[in-house]
Amino acid sequence: xxxxxxxxxxxxxxxxxxxxxxxxxxxxxxxxxxxxxxxxxxxxxxxxxxxxxxxxxxxxxxxxxxxxxxxxxxxxxxxxxxxxxxxxxxxxxxxxxxxxxxxxxxxxxxxxxxxxxxxxxxxxxxxxxxxxxxxxxxxxxxxxxxxxxxxxxxxxxxxxxxxxxxxxxxxxxxxxxxxxxxxxxxxxxxxxxxxxxxxxxxxxxxxxxxxxxxxxxxxxxxxxxxxxxxxxxxxxxxxxxxxxxxxxxxxxxxxxxxxxxxxxxxxxxxxxxxxxxxxxxxxxxxxxxxxxxxxxxxxxxxxxxxxxxxxxxxxxx
Numbered sequence: 449x450x451x452x453x454x455x456x457x458x459x460x461x462x463x464x465x466x467x468x469x470x471x472x473x474x475x476x477x478x479x480x481x482x483x484x485x486x487x488x489x490x491x492x493x494x495x496x497x498x499x500x501x502x503x504x505x506x507x508x509x510x511x512x513x514x515x516x517x518x519x520x521x522x523x524x525x526x527x528x529x530x531x532x533x534x535x536x537x538x539x540x541x542x543x544x545x546x547x548x549x550x551x552x553x554x555x556x557x558x559x560x561x562x563x564x565x566x567x568x569x570x571x572x573x574x575x576x577x578x579x580x581x582x583x584x585x586x587x588x589x590x591x592x593x594x595x596x597x598x599x600x601x602x603x604x605x606x607x608x609x610x611x612x613x614x615x616x617x618x619x620x621x622x623x624x625x626x627x628x629x630x631x632x633x634x635x636x637x638x639x640x641x642x643x644x645x646x647x648x649x650x651x652x653x654x655x656x657x658x659x660x661x662x663x664x665x666x667x668x669x670x671x672x673x674x675x676x677x678x679x680x681x682x683x684x685x686x687x688x689x690x691x692x693x694x695x696x697x698x699x700x701x702x703x704x705x706x707x708x709x710x711x712x713x714x715x716x717x718x719x720x721x722x723x724x725x726x727x728x729x730x731x732x733x734x735x736x737x738x739x740x741x742x743x744x745x746x747x748x749x750x751x752x753x754x755x756x757x758x759x760x761x762x763x764x765x
Contacts, residue, residue, distance in 0.1 A: 450507040450517045451524060453601065454487075455532070456498040456608040459539040461486075464531065465501070471527040480520055481506045498608065503528070525601050532609070533594035536620075537586075540613065544621070545569060548628045560635065567631035572623070593620060648710055648737045655713040662712060664705075665720040665751055672705050679750060682712075702730030709734060718743045720751035 457464065465484060472482055487500035505524055507517045545568050549561050556564070573586060596616060600607055613620065661677040674682045709717065717734075722744045735742060745751055 451505040451521045452605065453503050453528065454606045455501045455503070456606075456610075457501070457535065458498045458610065459543065460535070461499050461501060463539070464535045467534065468528065468531045471531055472524065475505075475520055475524060475527075478515065478520070498610070525598060529594045529598040529601055530590075532597050532607070533590045536593055536609065536613065537590055540609065541572065541624070542569065544613070544624045545628060548621075548624050552625070552628060553632060563635055564628060564631045567634055568624075568627040571627045571630050589620075589623070593617065645733060645736045648733070649739075652710060652713045652737055657715050658712045659714055661716045661718065662709065662714040663718045663720060663745075663750070664709075665754055667721070672701065673754065674708070675754075700730075702728055706730050706733055710737070714738075714741070716741055716743060718745055720745040720748070720754070 469482075476482065483504040483506070485502040485504070487502055505521065507520070542565070545565050549556075549564050549568070553561065553564060572589075597607070597612070600612065600616065659676050659682060662682070663675045663677075665673045667673065676682050717738055719742060
């Protein structure tokens, strides 16, 4: 025997052992043997649900080996620390998120807790829109954990995963807590947004329409144009109320469009030139407030003529 180490963990030991076995094939191919024993009785310092895994690495005849036993032990420790880091992130992280949610948001409903768990997990895995950056950050997180584990392995012969996380990985637990806080803030904003949309929808549903049908066209210049079913422009009579705010830059054109449509409360909105429809919050509010009242024009004489009037060169873009 040239090295022995014991681990206590309560999660997914089969996957952990399979991954470790894959990582250690190189060592086994060089004549070294790894004996893995599952010790049923947990140590006094471990939770009762934990399983003890004992690893015993036996050497070979070094006279025919390029590597010294010390080199093999060094490689074994590195591989073990990397697999343990993946084990913590893949198998323990979900439990740690739940623990933080129950601790900090215990009064939240079961459904809200479930949403918090999903959002926090997504944030840890995909906190950036750039997928390459996400992969880099996840690799960096695992690498930090692996380095901390390796330091522990070099000084000890036993590691209890849960205790190691609680007492030696304070920075990792801070990341967990921050992810849950971000998720809670996002959930709060979503609820406030949904309440706002529901209020606007109620206002529109209970108000008599000032104009039953509104045609909406968005030009490539970012401006919008409104007319009724007869083809008469209608924005001027409603824009005057918001003109002062618009001149002072207190409202954007998108916000102005939402305000006008809410004020008119039409029974039907026909959207022309839909490909120019921007993907922003104001447009999403319009879609959610008016829902089945919205109809998308697939091309008509009226919008074609209107586009010829407003687009440069008289050609539709």
